[in-house]
Amino acid sequence: MQATYLDKLNPDQRAAVVHGVGGADIPPPLLVIAGAGSGKTSTLAHRVAHLLVNGADPRRILLMTFSRRAATELTRRVERITTQAMGTGYAAEALTWAGTFHAIGARLLREHAAGIGLSPDFTIHDREDSADLMNLCRHGLGFSKTEQRFPAKGTCLAIYSRVVNAEEPLAEALKAHFPWCQSWEAELKQLFGAYVRAKRDQNVLDYDDLLLAWAQVMSDADFAAHIGGQWDHVLIDEYQDTNRLQARILRAMKPDGRGLTVVGDDAQSIYAFRAATVRNILDFPDSYAPAADVFTLDRNYRSTRPILTAANAVIGAARERFTKDLWTERESAEKPRIVTLATEADQARYIVDRVLEDREAGTALRDQAVLFRTASHSGQLEVELTRRNVPFVKFGGLKFLDSAHVKDLLAMLRFAQNPRDRVAGFRVLHLLPGVGPVAAGRILDALDLSPQPALALEAVAPPARAAADWPGFVAAMTSGAGWPEEISMIRAWYDPQLDRIHEDAEARRADLLQLEQIAAGYPSREKFLTELTLDPPDATSDRSGVPLKDEDYLILSTIHSAKGQEWKSVYLLNAVDGCIPSDLGTGSTEEIEEERRLLYVAMTRAKDRLTLGVPLRFYVTQQTRNGDRHVYAMRTRFIPKEMLGHFETTSWSPPQPAGTRPAPVHRIDVGAQMLSMWD
Ligand code: ATP
Ligand code: MG
Numbered sequence: 001m002q003a004t005y006l007d008k009l010n011p012d013q014r015a016a017v018v019h020g021v022g023g024a025d026i027p028p029p030l031l032v033i034a035g036a037g038s039g040k041t042s043t044l045a046h047r048v049a050h051l052l053v054n055g056a057d058p059r060r061i062l063l064m065t066f067s068r069r070a071a072t073e074l075t076r077r078v079e080r081i082t083t084q085a086m087g088t089g090y091a092a093e094a095l096t097w098a099g100t101f102h103a104i105g106a107r108l109l110r111e112h113a114a115g116i117g118l119s120p121d122f123t124i125h126d127r128e129d130s131a132d133l134m135n136l137c138r139h140g141l142g143f144s145k146t147e148q149r150f151p152a153k154g155t156c157l158a159i160y161s162r163v164v165n166a167e168e169p170l171a172e173a174l175k176a177h178f179p180w181c182q183s184w185e186a187e188l189k190q191l192f193g194a195y196v197r198a199k200r201d202q203n204v205l206d207y208d209d210l211l212l213a214w215a216q217v218m219s220d221a222d223f224a225a226h227i228g229g230q231w232d233h234v235l236i237d238e239y240q241d242t243n244r245l246q247a248r249i250l251r252a253m254k255p256d257g258r259g260l261t262v263v264g265d266d267a268q269s270i271y272a273f274r275a276a277t278v279r280n281i282l283d284f285p286d287s288y289a290p291a292a293d294v295f296t297l298d299r300n301y302r303s304t305r306p307i308l309t310a311a312n313a314v315i316g317a318a319r320e321r322f323t324k325d326l327w328t329e330r331e332s333a334e335k336p337r338i339v340t341l342a343t344e345a346d347q348a349r350y351i352v353d354r355v356l357e358d359r360e361a362g363t364a365l366r367d368q369a370v371l372f373r374t375a376s377h378s379g380q381l382e383v384e385l386t387r388r389n390v391p392f393v394k395f396g397g398l399k400f401l402d403s404a405h406v407k408d409l410l411a412m413l414r415f416a417q418n419p420r421d422r423v424a425g426f427r428v429l430h431l432l433p434g435v436g437p438v439a440a441g442r443i444l445d446a447l448d449l450s451p452q453p454a455l456a457l458e459a460v461a462p463p464a465r466a467a468a469d470w471p472g473f474v475a476a477m478t479s480g481a482g483w484p485e486e487i488s489m490i491r492a493w494y495d496p497q498l499d500r501i502h503e504d505a506e507a508r509r510a511d512l513l514q515l516e517q518i519a520a521g522y523p524s525r526e527k528f529l530t531e532l533t534l535d536p537p538d539a540t541s542d543r544s545g546v547p548l549k550d551e552d553y554l555i556l557s558t559i560h561s562a563k564g565q566e567w568k569s570v571y572l573l574n575a576v577d578g579c580i581p582s583d584l585g586t587g588s589t590e591e592i593e594e595e596r597r598l599l600y601v602a603m604t605r606a607k608d609r610l611t612l613g614v615p616l617r618f619y620v621t622q623q624t625r626n627g628d629r630h631v632y633a634m635r636t637r638f639i640p641k642e643m644l645g646h647f648e649t650t651s652w653s654p655p656q657p658a659g660t661r662p663a664p665v666h667r668i669d670v671g672a673q674m675l676s677m678w679d
Pocket of ligand 1 (some may be wrong): 009036038042301
C-alpha cells in the first residue's frame with residue numbers, strides 16, 4: 001500500500017528517494033545531479049513525502065527553491081503523494097518552512113531580530129528602492145556632480161551586489177565584471193560604506209542583506225547550531241543557481257551535511273550574472289566527502305525525442321558540462337521548428353495564429369507558453385494578444401506592483417511600519433501638495449532624530465500648502481489600526497490624492513481596491529510587505545495582478561522565470577544573435593556559455609512542440625547609450641548550419657490584406673456607366 005508512489009519512479013529515482021530514509025539516523029548528504037526533465041523535482045517531492053510517510057515532522061523540514069510559485073507547487077505535490085499513500089496526507093501548509101532562500105532569510109532575521117542587533121520592524125527594499133537609496137548616497141557624497149561619468153545608480157548596485165553575493169573583493173569584481181568602472185574603486189568603496197550605514201540608520205535591509213545577514217549570524221557557532229538544529233532535513237531544488245553565501249549558510253547549518261539533499265543541473269546554471277556559481281553543485285561531493293552520495297538520472301520524461309535531440313545538440317557544444325545527454329522513449333515525427341519572419345510584428349502574429357489554432361485543436365492556452373530573453377521583448381506580442389482578446393499571464397516581467405500608484409500605497413505601508421525608511425518616506429511625503437525634496441528631507445531628518453519617529457510625525461510643522469492634508473495623513477499613517485483595516489485607512493486617505501496626481505484616476509482606483517483585497521489574504525502587514533517585495537504577483541493581461549477569471553490563459557515568461565516548468569507547446573521569441581546571446585554583456589566566454597545554457601533551458605521546457613522565432617528585423621529597445629536602434633538579425637550562433645538537420649526550417653509572412661491586392665486589369669468606364677443610368 002505504502003509503496004505505490006515508489007512504483008511510479010524509475011530505479012534511479014527510487015534509489016535517490018529512499019536513500020538513508022527510515023533508519024535511526026538522519027540521512028547522509030545527498031546530491032541528485034541530472035539533466036532537464038529527468039525528474040529531479042519529482043524526486044525531491046517524493047523524497048519529502050517519503051520522509052513524512054516514515055514519520056518525519058513536517059515542521060522540521062526546510063524546503064528551499066528559487067520562487068514562491070515553485071515552492072507552492074512542490075508542497076502541493078508532496079500533499080498529493082502523501083494523500084495517495086496514507087489516505088489522509090499532509091496538507092501543503094504543514095510544511096511551514098518552504099520558500100525561497102530570501103524569504104526564509106527574512107523570516108529568520110525577523111524572528112531573531114532582537115538577538116542580532118536588528119529592529120524587528122525592519123523594511124525590505126526591492127532592487128529599485130535599493131538603487132534609489134544608492135542614489136541618495138551618491139548625491140550625498142557629491143559623486144554624481146563632481147564626477148561626470150561616475151557609474152549610474154543601477155551599476156553601483158550591481159557592483160555592490162556582486163561583491164556581497166560572490167564574496168569577492170571589490171577590486172576583483174571590478175576587474176572581472178565591470179572593467180569600465182575600475183578607476184572609481186576608491187569612490188565606490190566610500191559609496192558602499194555610506195550605503196551600508198544608511199541602511200543601518202534607516203532600519204532597512206536589501207535583498208542581498210537577507211542572505212548576507214543570515215550568513216553573518218551563522219558565523220556564531222551557537223547561533224548556527226540553534227538555527228540549523230530547527231530542521232532535521234534541508235532540501236534544495238535548482239542548486240546550480242545558488243551563490244557562495246548560500247553554500248556558506250548551508251554549511252553552517254549542517255556542518256556534516258547530514259539531512260541535506262540538493263538537486264540541480266549544471267547545464268542549466270543561468271544565474272552567474274547574479275553571482276551564482278556552478279561550483280556549489282560540482283564541488284558538493286568533495287565538500288561533504290566522504291559522507292556525500294551522488295545520484296544521476298539519465299532518462300528524460302518531458303520532451304519528445306526530436307526536441308530532446310535538438311536540445312542535446314545545442315548543449316553538446318558547451319565547453320564544460322558534467323551532466324550527460326538524456327534519452328527518452330517519447331517518439332514523435334514532429335521536429336522542433338525554426339520560423340524565419342520579416343519583423344517582430346510578424347513573429348507576434350504568427351505565434352498568436354498558431355496558439356489559437358492549437359487551442360482549436362485541443363491544446364488549452366495554459367498548456368502553451370511563449371518565452372523570451374528579456375521582459376521587454378514581449379511588447380509586440382502583448383499588443384497582438386490584447387488586440388485579439390487572448391488572455392495571458394506574464395511571469396518575471398513588469399509587474400502590477402511597478403505602477404506608480406501601487407508603489408505609493410506600498411510605500412505608505414512601509415513608512416507606517418518603519419518611519420526611518422527614507423526611500424519610502426520621500427515617496428510618501430511627495431504625495432502631499434507643496435512638499436518637495438527639501439521639505440521632505442527636513443521632515444525625515446526630524447523623524448530620524450526622534451526616539452519615537454511615529455509619534456514625532458504628529459509634532460512636525462508641515463509646509464503651508466500641505467497644512468490642510470497633513471492631519472489626515474498623520475492619522476492614516478499612525479492609526480495603529482489592525483491588519484487589514486490599516487490598508488483601508490491608508491487607501492481612504494490616498495484616494496482623493498489620486499485625482500490630483502493622475503489623469504486616469506479611475507483605473508488606478510480599481511487597482512488599489514484589488515490590492516486591498518489581496519492584502520486581506522495576509523495575516524499581517526509584515527508578511528504582506530515581505531512577500532510582495534520578495535516575490536511579487538505576476539502581471540496579467542488585464543493588469544490586475546490577480547489570477548484571471550477566465551482560467552485559461554497563455555503564459556508569457558522570461559527564460560529565467562520559466563526554470564523548472566514545462567508546457568506542451570513552447571515558443572521562443574527572437575532566437576537571434578544579439579538576443580541569445582544578448583549583446584549587453586562584456587562578451588566574455590563565460591557570459592556566452594551562460595547564454596547557451598539559457599537557450600538549452602528554453603528548449604527543454606517543451607513537451608510536444610517547440611517553435612523558435614527568427615525575426616530578421618529585430619528591434620532592440622534599451623540597447624545603447626544613444627537610445628534604441630534597429631538590428632538586422634541572424635539566427636542564433638548556438639544553432640549553426642550543421643545543426644539545422646535537427647529542425648524543420650520554414651518562413652512565414654502574413655497574408656496580404658484584401659485592400660492591397662493588385663487591381664484587376666480590365667478597365668471600367670465609370671463615367672459611361674453613370675450616364676447610362678439616365679440615358
Ligand atoms: P528541470 O531540470 O527542468 O527542473 P526536472 O529534472 O526537475 O526538470 P521534473 O520536472 O521533475 O524534471 O519532471 C519532468 C517531467 O517528467 C514531469 O512532467 C514529471 O511528472 C515527469 N516524470 C518524472 N519522473 C517520471 C517517471 N518516473 N515516470 C513518468 N513521468 C515522470
Ligand atoms: Mg526541476
